[in-house]
Amino acid sequence: MRAPITFALAASILFVCPAQAVSTAPPFPAKPITIVVPLTAGGPVDILARLVAEKMAAEFKQPVIVENRPGGGGNIGAEQVARARPDGYTILCATDTPMTVNPFIYKRLTFSAARDLTPVSLAATFAQMLVVNPAMPATTLEQFMALARQRPVTFASGGNGSPGHLTGMYFADKSGIPLTHVPYKGNSQAVGDLLGGQVDAGFLATPGVLPHIKAGKLKAIAVSSANRSPLSPATPTFSEAGLPGFEAMFAMLHMAPAGTPPEVIDTLNRAIDRALRADDVRARLSALDIAPGGGSPAQAGAYLARYRALWGGMAAKLDLQVD
Numbered sequence: 001m002r003a004p005i006t007f008a009l010a011a012s013i014l015f016v017c018p019a020q021a022v023s024t025a026p027p028f029p030a031k032p033i034t035i036v037v038p039l040t041a042g043g044p045v046d047i048l049a050r051l052v053a054e055k056m057a058a059e060f061k062q063p064v065i066v067e068n069r070p071g072g073g074g075n076i077g078a079e080q081v082a083r084a085r086p087d088g089y090t091i092l093c094a095t096d097t098p099m100t101v102n103p104f105i106y107k108r109l110t111f112s113a114a115r116d117l118t119p120v121s122l123a124a125t126f127a128q129m130l131v132v133n134p135a136m137p138a139t140t141l142e143q144f145m146a147l148a149r150q151r152p153v154t155f156a157s158g159g160n161g162s163p164g165h166l167t168g169m170y171f172a173d174k175s176g177i178p179l180t181h182v183p184y185k186g187n188s189q190a191v192g193d194l195l196g197g198q199v200d201a202g203f204l205a206t207p208g209v210l211p212h213i214k215a216g217k218l219k220a221i222a223v224s225s226a227n228r229s230p231l232s233p234a235t236p237t238f239s240e241a242g243l244p245g246f247e248a249m250f251a252m253l254h255m256a257p258a259g260t261p262p263e264v265i266d267t268l269n270r271a272i273d274r275a276l277r278a279d280d281v282r283a284r285l286s287a288l289d290i291a292p293g294g295g296s297p298a299q300a301g302a303y304l305a306r307y308r309a310l311w312g313g314m315a316a317k318l319d320l321q322v323d
Contacts, residue, residue, distance in 0.1 A: 028264050032063040034090045035254075038077025038098065040070045040186070044205065044288050045252050048124060049093040051284060052254075055275035066093075073161045073322065074098035075106060078255075082116035086259035088268060091120060096251040100307040101161050104315035105322045114308075119300035120254040120265055121272040122293040124285060127225035127249055128167040129235065131209045131218045132201045133194055141222050141241035144201070148177045156190035156202040159183045160322045164190070164203035166311055167224050167248040169318055171203070171238070174246055194218065206231050206289040224248040231289045251293070251307075253300055265297055 033056070037049045046068065053064040069077035078098040084090035099113040130144070138144040147153065157164030160183045172179040182199050184190040187208045194202045195217055202209070206229050212218040213232070220235040226247050228237060238246035254272055256265060273294045275281055282292050314320070 028088055028267055029060050029062045031089060032065055033060070033088070034065045034067055035093050036077045036081050036090065037066055037068050038070060038072075038074040038092070038094050039068065041068045044126070044207070044290060045093060045095060047288065048252055048285060048290065051281045052093070052123065052272055052275040055278055055281065056271045059271050059274065073102055073106065073159065075102055075109060078102075078113060078117065079109075079111045081255065081257060082111045082113070084257050086257040086261075088256060088260050088264035090257070091268065092117065092253075092255040093123070094253065094255070095163065096253055096304060096307055097161055097163065097166075097311075099253070099255070099304050101166060101311045101315065103308075104312045105161050105320045107321060116258050117255040118258050118260060118265065119297045119304060120256050120268050121276075121297065122251055122253055122295055122300040122303050123272060123276060124252045124290045124293045125249050126163075126205065126252070126288075126290045127223050127229070128164050128203045129206045129209060129223050129229070129232070130171070130201060130203055130221040130238075131194070131213065132221060133197050133199075134217065134219055135197055136200050136219070138221070139219055141236070141238065141243065144221055145175055145177050145242070148179060152178070152180060153201060154180045154182050154199045156182050156184055156194050156199040156204070158187040158190055158204070159185060161320070163205075163248075163250045166314065168203040169320070170248050170314060171224075171243070171246065173314065173318065175243055207287075229289050230286065249307075251303060252290070253304070269297055 035049050035053055037046050039045050049066050053066050057064040069080055074094050078092055081090055081092040103113055132138055138147050155168045187204050190202055191208055193199050209218055210231055213220050222238045222241045223229050223235055276292045276294050285292050
């Protein structure tokens with residue numbers, strides 16, 4: 001009778017131990033989370049990441065650390081997350097361009113954003129503003145387009161593949177007006193040369209140019225969103241100003257390494273959504289002309305698919321390449 005008893009005991013151990021292992025697994029998150037921002041500190045994406053991180057840390061009772069990894073148009077930080085362990089402890093907070101634009105204009109990428117990253121949250125959306133130096137004899141979009149048909153016009157952006165670059169080239173394509181792009185290493189440098197008259201115009205984020213508009217040092221022509229900016233309600237949209245249907249929007253998203261468990265993605269998504277609904281977070285983002293987002297990972301994925309098709313098509317049509 002000893003053998004059956006031994007067998008029964010062994011069988012009971014086999015069935016009990018897995019159940020005990022599952023029940024004692026620590027719930028997510030059980031350690032600090034790192035949010036990688038592939039841009040310099042102090043910019044709009046960095047600000048959003050830190051606002052959300054603070055709320056997440058309070059909810060999770062775990063540190064949420066923001067790590068800036070700028071360079072390569074966002075590729076360096078994005079690749080770091082793409083190569084990270086898919087457990088939810090390293091995620092990305094970035095503009096959509098590393099996912100929607102860079103795969104088409106950087107020819108030597110060593111990772112695939114579509115394959116190696118998965119959406120967590122569509123955190124926010126933002127637009128660009130067309131501004132000109134006061135020396136340029138144009139105060140409306142129609143005047144700007146008429147002038148650009150008569151002589152070469154240059155426009156500044158925060159860099160190759162940046163939202164300003166894409167918006168400017170999209171505008172040139174839709175209007176049929178040739179524009180010469182002058183890329184800078186960030187919006188602040190672009191604004192500096194625009195103020196100095198080294199370039200005629202700029203497609204730039206509203207908060208960075210609004211003080212100069214109010215001071216009379218720049219002129220606002222139009223915004224690329226479907227609706228007017230709350231920060232500059234007197235500035236028309238491109239559609240209102242003479243280019244019907246024109247709209248160019250960009251997003252800030254949280255992404256995780258592909259293969260991250262769905263339940264972990266959902267936990268992160270819900271925490272980010274709650275952070276974005278906080279009154280203080282919404283107020284801070286609104287002051288930066290950023291519209292708080294939210295929604296499901298699937299909605300974030302749908303947004304990326306839409307703009308990947310748009311900007312990928314533009315990149316191919318205009319043969320936009322960085323390297």
